[in-house]
Amino acid sequence: MTSTTDSKRDFLSITDLTREELLDLLSLAQRMRRGQESGKPLAGKTLAMIFRKSSTRTRVSFEVGTFQLGGHALFLSDQSSQMGRGESVHDTAQVLSRMVDGIMIRTFAHREVEELARHSTVPVINGLTDLLHPCQLLADLQTIQAEFGDDFQRLSVAWVGDGNNMANSWLNAAATLGFELRLACPEGYDPDPAILEFARNATRVVLTRDPREAAEGAHVVTTDVFASMGQEEEAETRLRDFQGFCVDGALMDRADRASIFLHCLPAHRGEEVTAEVIDGPRSRVFDEAENRLHAQKALLAKLMGEGS
Numbered sequence: 001m002t003s004t005t006d007s008k009r010d011f012l013s014i015t016d017l018t019r020e021e022l023l024d025l026l027s028l029a030q031r032m033r034r035g036q037e038s039g040k041p042l043a044g045k046t047l048a049m050i051f052r053k054s055s056t057r058t059r060v061s062f063e064v065g066t067f068q069l070g071g072h073a074l075f076l077s078d079q080s081s082q083m084g085r086g087e088s089v090h091d092t093a094q095v096l097s098r099m100v101d102g103i104m105i106r107t108f109a110h111r112e113v114e115e116l117a118r119h120s121t122v123p124v125i126n127g128l129t130d131l132l133h134p135c136q137l138l139a140d141l142q143t144i145q146a147e148f149g150d151d152f153q154r155l156s157v158a159w160v161g162d163g164n165n166m167a168n169s170w171l172n173a174a175a176t177l178g179f180e181l182r183l184a185c186p187e188g189y190d191p192d193p194a195i196l197e198f199a200r201n202a203t204r205v206v207l208t209r210d211p212r213e214a215a216e217g218a219h220v221v222t223t224d225v226f227a228s229m230g231q232e233e234e235a236e237t238r239l240r241d242f243q244g245f246c247v248d249g250a251l252m253d254r255a256d257r258a259s260i261f262l263h264c265l266p267a268h269r270g271e272e273v274t275a276e277v278i279d280g281p282r283s284r285v286f287d288e289a290e291n292r293l294h295a296q297k298a299l300l301a302k303l304m305g306e307g308s
């Protein structure tokens with residue numbers, strides 16, 4: 001996790017964790033899922049949650065997770081806080097640092113989260129930016145581990161769709177854990193070039209225009225909406241550009257016999273995935289959603305818990 005002062009660590013990207021730290025965090029999340037961790041490491045502590053974009057899973061998992069760990073979570077939106085009226089990230093960081101023990105933020109520009117982390121003296125967690133969604137990857141990796149075990153290096157993951165914040169986060173996860181990542185993205189919708197290059201130097205990465213090539217023999221097939229939050233005006237164009245990038249039964253049939261389907265949700269049935277797949281036997285999307293709670297609790301305990 002990024003260390004911006006001697007006494008705190010942030011989580012802005014999966015690459016803020018070493019492989020060992022990531023596996024350790026996933027183990028803690030699994031123990032939490034099994035009910036084997038009953039401590040209250042956040043007793044008396046408060047998490048501020050800044051949401052500049054909508055959320056269901058991220059808000060609920062952080063809020064419920066903080067409560068279950070003995071702490072209190074505070075919801076701040078643009079409508080209800082001075083950030084929405086233009087108060088600077090710099091001032092917000094300093095003020096919140098005087099009152100709370102950690103800050104989770106969901107926003108547009110990734111540099112805003114970096115700036116918040118730079119000026120905060122408490123841990124900052126990235127709850128999604130236009131560039132990355134690392135908290136989702138914790139839950140996704142936990143879901144994969146529950147299905148296939150610890151040996152990530154033998155696995156192949158197929159990403160089908162937009163080279164967005166989720167695709168970039170999958171690249172970071174592949175680089176950290178060493179699994180193969182095959183991305184099928186339409187022309188013009190590739191992942192971030194620097195993150196792609198970083199992952200290519202660390203593990204097996206394939207970028208193709210053909211979803212069938214990506215899915216062939218994959219253990220995990222995953223996708224996301226064609227238009228992310230903030231891209232609503234591009235929705236129609238994207239619907240045209242992403243033709244042929246729907247995960248359907250025929251595509252899943254190319255994957256490994258034991259393959260699973262993941263989606264961070266919310267989903268648009270009939271666009272990036274058919275109902276047959278997302279509601280079918282290979283889908284693990286609701287385990288994946290539940291794992292947001294366990295993974296977020298593990299992260300909070302590591303960053304904000306006693307002795308962290």
Ligand code: CP
Pocket residue numbers: 054055056057058059128136264265266
């Ligand atoms: N997957 C995810 O982050 O969901 P929300 O947008 O509902 O938080």
Ligand code: NVA
Pocket residue numbers: 128133164165166224225227228229264265266
């Ligand atoms: N790529 C999507 C993920 C939502 C959880 C978005 O940014 O809107």
